[in-house]
Amino acid sequence: MSLNSSQFEIVSFFSLGFLCLVGCISLYLSILFKSKIYYYYCGYVVSVLIFIASVYFKATNYYPNYSQGLYVLQLLIDVVQMIASFMFGAFIYHALILEDLKFKKLKFVFQFFGGFTLFYVLTVIFFPSFVKESIPYFMVSRAVVVLLSLLFYYFISKELKKIYFRYLFLAITFLLLCGFFAFWDSVTNYNSDPYLGFEYLCLGYILENICFACAFIYKYFSTDRQKKDDEIQHKFQLNVVQIEMQQQTMQHIGREIHDNIGQKLTLASLYTQQLGYENKAPQINDKIENISSIINQSLNDLRQLSKSLTDNAIKINTLYDLLELECKKWHEIKNCEMNLESNSKSIILPYQTKSVLLRISQEFIQNSIKHSGCKNINITLNTVNNKLQLCLQDDGKGFDVNITYDGIGLKNIKKRIEIIDGSSILESHEKTGTKLLIDIPFIK
Structure with a gap:
């Protein structure tokens, strides 16, 4: 391909x-990301840029x-070509390292x-004449650049x-x-084309960039998306730690209730029983029995509270077993x-995940029984398309989602x-019941 002066x-x-x-874009990115x-x-x-400007002035x-x-x-054209080749190689080398540190093996x-x-x-x-006149030196240097x-x-x-x-x-x-075509053009048109494959080089630079x-x-x-994913993961980990700390605190309180307050109430109960045996006045006896x-x-209430605080049922049982126990309790x-x-x-x-889904189920069941006047509550727990799907549905009087959905309970x-990275759909209409569908990412 030959170019005239205007082209x-x-x-x-x-x-x-x-x-x-x-x-300008690369300069902005270098300031924004501060990356090599x-x-x-x-x-x-x-x-x-210096190379193209120099070739233009020469031609x-x-x-x-x-x-x-x-x-x-x-x-200058010779030098900037070599510097451009190194800068290009340095850019590729650091781009490889940015993606995977295993490429540090290319440091040498x-x-x-x-x-x-x-x-x-x-x-x-220092030896400009040697570089200008030595064709073998030129060929060897270019061969090294191409090989690298x-x-x-x-x-x-x-x-x-x-x-x-x-x-x-x-x-x-x-x-x-484009470099190969430029070389071929410069060789085949050495005597007829003063621009020596310049158009191919420019085309290569444009397509490359x-x-x-x-x-x-x-x-x-992708970096922005990864940053958001990391933030979500960080929040998730914080929630996990918070729940673990709450669990430990509840277990500590439960043990204190059982070991300390429970023992004192047991002792007080024994004293009142003993006082009842010793006292013969009927009126006082009735009061003692009431006390x-x-x-x-x-004491029974405290024992139940202590048990609920220290219970490891969530940890040792499957979600299905926990829901089954909950259903039996409410049915009775x-x-x-x-x-x-x-x-x-x-x-x-x-x-x-088990704890959150169990608490949501408990709250749904409690709200359905308390407010909807339902006769049936259906719970399904299935895995569908690598997702865990929990569906809670009652046949109560329902409500207007647009009005009630912002309530505190539904917000909770x-x-x-969201804590367990799930999504939910709430459907409810007056006189047709309420349905809550929860999807949790899950891979078997």
Whole structure:
């Protein structure tokens, strides 16, 4: 492909404008994320900008032939090409490390690349004539750069399961292909084309940086999503710790009630019974018996409270067993038919998940019996599509969800479900009953 002077100017200025835009974006990202990869990428873009500008000045005869300015410009083109190659390699190396620390094994390659680039630049500064006239030195230096670039290319090709690396792989592929076409064009049209494959290089830079821009956009949103996921996980862990501390506190209070207050009430009960045997006055005896009865009732209440605070039933039983016990208890107390069905009776769940689902079930049952006047409550516990699904439904009088859903009890249910990363749907209509459907992520 051959370009005339006007086409060459269009390609040059379009490439410069595009790369300036990309450079500003990379500079913003480097300030925003304070990451080395964006610093190196910004350096790479600046090097390419200098290269394109230098080629433009050379091709448009800005400096006369055989002038000192043209000689320096040719050396500058050579140097910035090498620096751009190193900056590109450094960017890829740090991008690999950012995704996986196992790529630190390429540190020696990165250091060698940096050392070789420094050696080449110093050689150009101190021995410019040798660099300009020695074709073998030029070919060897370019071969080293290509081999090092292919090494990074190889490691990226092994990580294509990650979307971020796919963009990087595509970017390098475009650059290598366009570089090959540029080399081929410069060889085949050496005497007829003064621009020597320049259009292919510019095309490679544009396509490459479009891919890099896509990679940066993907990285930005994936990092933001990961940050939100980490925050949710952190809140979840805090809730777990809080529930464990509450459980320990309740067990401590339960033991204190049983061991301390319970013993004192037992002793008081024995004293009143003994006093009743010793006292022969009927009126006083009746009062003593009443006092003894109250103490014994209080003692029973305290024992029940102590048992509920120290009970490990949630820890040792499955959720199905806990719901079954709850259904039996309410069936005996109230004239309400409790129906429990499940396809996952032996499912093993974390303590927190069982505790939250049990408390929600208890609150739903209590509200249904107390407020809805229901005759039947149906509970189903199933696993569906890698989700645990708990459905609570009554046949009571129902209510208007739009009016009542903001109540404290329903808000508490919603907050509890969010703690275990679940979702819920509440359906209720007047005279048709209420249905609460809870979905919890679960993998067998």
